[in-house]
Amino acid sequence: MTSKSSGPNTPSGRNFGVRVKTAKKRSLSSTLWLQRQLNDPYVVEAQKRGYRxxxxxxxxxxxxxxxxxxxxxxxxxxxxxxxxxxxxxxxxxxxxxxxxxxxxxxxxxxxxxxxxxxxxxxxxxxxxxxxxxxxxxxxxxxxxxxxxxxxxxxxxxxxxxxxxxxxxxxxxxxxxxxxxxxxxxxxxxxxxxxxxxxxxxxxxxxxxxxxxxxxxxxxxxxxxxxxxxxxxxxxxxxxxxxxxxx
The missing domain is CATH 3.40.50.150 (Vaccinia Virus protein VP39)
Structure with missing residues (x-):
C-alpha cells in the first residue's frame, strides 16, 4: 500500500491562475491574500484531503x-x-x-x-x-x-x-x-x-x-x-x- 504524498500533484504544462476582483468593501491587501489562497496548490489539496x-x-x-x-x-x-x-x-x-x-x-x-x-x-x-x-x-x-x-x-x-x-x-x-x-x-x-x-x-x-x-x-x-x-x-x-x- 502506498502512503499519501506529502504535497499536491502539480499540473504539468498549464497554470490555471485565478484572478479576484476588488470588491467595494474589500481592501487591496485582502483581495491579494484571497487571490493567493485560491491559486495556492497546497490550499486546494488540503481541501481535497480534508485537512483544516x-x-x-x-x-x-x-x-x-x-x-x-x-x-x-x-x-x-x-x-x-x-x-x-x-x-x-x-x-x-x-x-x-x-x-x-x-x-x-x-x-x-x-x-x-x-x-x-x-x-x-x-x-x-x-x-x-x-x-x-x-x-x-x-x-x-x-x-x-x-x-x-x-x-x-x-x-x-x-x-x-x-x-x-x-x-x-x-x-x-x-x-x-x-x-x-x-x-x-x-x-x-x-x-x-x-x-x-x-x-x-x-x-x-x-x-x-x-x-x-x-x-x-x-x-x-x-x-x-x-x-x-x-x-x-x-x-x-x-x-x-x-x-x-x-
Whole structure:
C-alpha cells in the first residue's frame, strides 16, 4: 500500500491562475491574500484531503524527512487550532489502532479531531503539564509547535514575537518530554533565535533547521528540529526545583 504524498500533484504544462476582483468593501491587501489562497496548490489539496489548513503539508514534509511520527508515539501539538498538524499526527501515530496518543492544546476553541484528545487551555497554566501527563499516560515523545503571532508588518517585531512563542513552547516541552524525545517548532530567521538554539544544543543530541517545500518562498519561517532529548538545561531544572520548593 502506498502512503499519501506529502504535497499536491502539480499540473504539468498549464497554470490555471485565478484572478479576484476588488470588491467595494474589500481592501487591496485582502483581495491579494484571497487571490493567493485560491491559486495556492497546497490550499486546494488540503481541501481535497480534508485537512483544516495548508500547514498540514509542512508537517507531512518534515516528517517524511526526519521520520519522527512513528506508530505508537505520544505526541503533543501546542497551539493546535485549527487542527491541521493534529490531523497529521493522528494519521501517522495511529492512536485509533491503540498504538499511540495525540493531544492538541490551544487557548482557542477548536473542533475535535477524531483520534486525538484536545484541551482548550493555556499550556503555560500551572497544571497543564500534569493534565498532559495524565492524558498521555506518561511523558511525551514528541512536542510540536507551529505557533505564530499575528503579523504586524514589522519584520523585527514579528521575529521577536514568534521567537518568544517558540521559547515558551520549549519551556513546556522540557517539562513533559521523555528521554530521547523530539521537539519541532516554527522559528523566524532574524538573529534572536540564538538563545533558543543554544538551549536546544545543550539539551538534544541533534538540532537541525529545515524549510519544507510547503513553506512559502517569501516567508522567513523555518523549523527547528531537535532530536534525542537529554533532559532540560540547568536553567530549566533550577526553575523546576524552585517550583517544587514553593
Amino acid at each position: 489548513s495548508r500547514a498540514a503539508f509542512k508537517l507531512l514534509q518534515l516528517d517524511d524527512k526526519f521520520k519522527l511520527l512513528a506508530p505508537g508515539k505520544r505526541v503533543v501539538d501546542l497551539g493546535a487550532a485549527p487542527g491541521g498538524w493534529t490531523q497529521v499526527a493522528v494519521e501517522r501515530v495511529k492512536p485509533q489502532a491503540g498504538k499511540g496518543k495525540v493531544v492538541g492544546l490551544d487557548i482557542l476553541e477548536m473542533e475535535p479531531v477524531e483520534g486525538a484528545i484536545t484541551f482548550q487551555c493555556d499550556f503555560n497554566d500551572e497544571d497543564a503539564p500534569d493534565r498532559l501527563h495524565e492524558a498521555l499516560d506518561g511523558p511525551a515523545d514528541i512536542v510540536l509547535s507551529d505557533m505564530a503571532a499575528p503579523a504586524t508588518g514589522h519584520p523585527q517585531t514579528d521575529h521577536i514575537r514568534i521567537m518568544g512563542l517558540a521559547e515558551l513552547a520549549y519551556d513546556f516541552a522540557a517539562q513533559v518530554l521523555s528521554p530521547g524525545g523530539a521537539f519541532i517548532a516554527k522559528v523566524f530567521q532574524g538573529g534572536t533565535e540564538r538563545t533558543l538554539l543554544d538551549r536546544l544544543k545543550k539539551d538534544f543530541a541533534s538540532v537541525k533547521h529545515a524549510k519544507p517545500p510547503a513553506s512559502r518562498a517569501d516567508s522567513a519561517e523555518t523549523y527547528v528540529v531537535a532530536v534525542g532529548f537529554r533532559g532540560g538545561s540547568s536553567a530549566t531544572r533550577n526553575a523546576r526545583a524552585a517550583d517544587a520548593e514553593d
